[in-house]
Amino acid sequence: MGGGGTAYLTGYEAAFINPANLAVPDKSTRFSIGIGTAAGFFAPVMSVGSASRQFQAYKNYLDAHQPEATAITASEKQLILDRNYPKGRSRSEHQHRMDLILGGIQWRQGDRAFSLTARTRFSTRTEVGRGWYDETFEDLDSSTSVRDMSLFQQSQFLHEFSFGYGQTFDFVSGLIPRVGKLYIGIAPKFILGGSYLDLQYDARYWFTDEMDQPLFTRSFSYRSTGNFSGATRHYTANGDPSAAVQRHFPSSFQQDFSDYTTPTGMGGGLDFGLVYVLTLGDDLSLAHSGNTQPIEKSLRLGFSVTDLGFVSYNENPRSLDHARDTTLTPFAAASGQKYEGSPGQYLSFFDEVPDLNPFQFNQVGRSDDSPERPFKAVLPTSFNAGMLLQVNRLKLAADLTLGLNDSAFNNTKLIAHFGMEFAPVKPVPIRLGAQVATDSPTLWSLGTGIVMKHWELSAGAQFLSPRGSPALNLSGAAVGGLTFHF
Template identity: 40%
Template sequence: MRQVLFILLFMLVYVFESVAQPVLTPRNMALGGGGSTYITDYNANFYNPANLLIQDKSGSFSFGVGIVGLYLDGTQNYSDLSQQFQNTKNYFELYSPGKTSISGNDRIDIIDSNYPRGTTLSDNKFRYDATLIGLKWLKNDRAFSVALRTRTSSRFRVGQGWYSDSFKQTSDDEFILDRSLIHRYQSLHELSFGYAESFQFLTGLTSKLDNFIIGIAPKLIIGTGYQNAEWNNVYRELDGNPASERVQSFTYNATGQFGALTLAYLSGTPINQANTQFFSTTSFNVNGIGAGLDIGVTYLLTLGRDLSAIQRDGQPTRRSLRLSFSMTDIGFISYNNDDISILSARDTTLVSDLPTSIAGEAFIGSRGQYINFIEQFGEDNPFTGNPPDQSSFSSLLPMSLHGGALLEINRLKLMGDVSVGLTNNAFNSTKLISSFGMELRPLNFLPLRGGIQFEAQTPEFLSIGMALEFKKWDLSLAGIFTPNSLIETPEVTGAAAATLQFHF
């Protein structure tokens, strides 16, 4: 029976090896963004809480303050660091008219960078995470942890038709002008409690030294900013017909400052005035309350003379094979402050006139830009003509599945991870994410890390990192680069850092 359960677990991991990003820490981001087998500190609460019982440091207690990570897959990226820094600030700050103005050459660059082959929709994102404080402690065959985290993500998809008035041939051999505009934004603050325990029923599946670990991490969630806007708006050429077929639909949900801004705009307040009025403050507004759960399992098989799987004497694991499977962000959040919803059903019409207004700005998903962008450059406005609903609503958390494997031999670690989101949201999509990384320690206290991440088999980013790890404390850093940085001038698209973490 135990062998059958082990085989089923392995098959689950294998399925996802053949078929989305829970945390941004310098450790996992330096290794290509994975971490379902690698992360073992209190950040495992948010990725795979089973790993809390794996000991990669001496001692039984650790804590840290301030782990931050930022990632930008922007509409445009720049090799000049000062220019890229200002570019990143634009995504973070409140929208201001003219701040993202573009020229003809910029449009060419945007189209070349964001619409390869038959693609007519870009896929861009901006995200930052901060684990404010965390603690982890081990006791016998159990591990406990507490972590406080805040995270914000902005994910947007823009049709190529906003930057060009030419029809594009798709992979389905259709000619379309895509004027869709999709923007998902969400900010969450989480208090997580982690617990992991050795599951003796499945331990001992082989003649080797092994340990089967189950972990669970319930969490309380506070939601602040939230916007889910999806305007599907596509023109399609028809054979033998001078008119074009237009297919569009519109779905909009917002709360807090986004909802208040939208309600004011629909009541007649100019959009620029509404932006300034509702996004000028930085106060912490509680717009939603929710609960979530992260769960995971890890099979740890120690190799050679490594006895850490069965002896809890404070000695770290040095030689092992790990297989992991986890499910993150199971739960929901209920919003009830300045809520607004708008729904327009799918509509198909024949039109003789095509949009003539090409965007003079790049859409980057900054707060307050969505309505402003449509009002400036849209052929019409989907916010008008559809009565808003001000009832409260709920949203699922960005639930994802993860699987991975890690081989550790003394000073070398090789790892591979895959993740897939179960819903489209601000934090992940339903595309397959795969990550591969390596850690090498030329000196015992100096791990050097590198990795690569793929999204739907397309390179997403490259990453490198390092750390100083001593017996009682460590410090980690990571940098993230665009895939073309290997052959061109490097473009930095993200960074992660951890202040001192202490171990006792």
């Protein structure tokens, strides 16, 4: 359905998207339990055609960084520039994400509903300046040119335990003359944070018509926990990125990833939502309080605020800072690596350019007498709005999502989701969707499932449409797991 769900999703998973949907009577049963819902998404710097090559690229990303796995030729470098840096764009953004709902239950009592859900999610988001792949300068205005050498990476593991509650908002519903109801929902959650990385390297060469040679402006901020902190500490002490990566990150796809998921902090969050359901035509399913008759014809309007809260990290924290300065720095050659954000790659990437390496700046860490002080990180808060038009077996959905902060899971760009579900055979829905965002490739999704009265399962896939290419590359997959209804 395009990745949305503010007005569409009604299972126990809704606690993380819009808790008000928990109370919407979308099924004739009162109790649901499910396990094993999983979804993954991978948007590489350089998309490849076949699913097997895409899987190999994803495997290389999960493994501890190996320079030979990210080495690129001159033609590949040009392909990266053409697809990720169209004229006027100085940075390219990429994300790799995995979500796993370990289990959840949902039950209804009259016009109220409750849920208990456990989820683990991980994401890495990177932004890479064009200057790492191209030595030419781009015109900023009529007299100034720049070469963007910025590099941003945010990685975060979160274990969440959510309690959701939704009910009819009778005070408003009673004032509405038509057959419609307003639902309100809230879902506080306890959070354990695994390994964390927030690297902000804002740097660029620039010169004007009056200058004889370019200047280099830079600032650096770094926060980490877990094995990211261990690898960084090892590198700054010994100067060997390969040894730091091999010691602190899993070196094969089969190895245990507990180093990432071991808690290094804890915190709390809150998801809140509203949804207004207006039944259409002869659908009177909402006419009586506590009725569990499924809604078949309706217009739903939803709004939610998700991930309000923070995580306080205090196990193996690491903080490094460098205030913005301007200096004369030797001109760096374009990198021979593509930057994917694989574990530890940031150390190897910077080590190739000693004059730009933020971990070797003389002032790093001196702004704070305790670089191992605990710190707090806000959750990836976002505003979500959506609508769903349902007429029997046809559902049309549209969502808008706006992140309030840059994090591993989202950014501050507006994202639009569009989806359609149609059931030519009642138990087997066909789902289509698209996701559109500024300066990002369009994502297309296709899914299906089996929806019976007392159980259901679903699966789907997502495809990326690279700029300048007619091909669709597999970029994500989801499995709904088994859900039982009673």
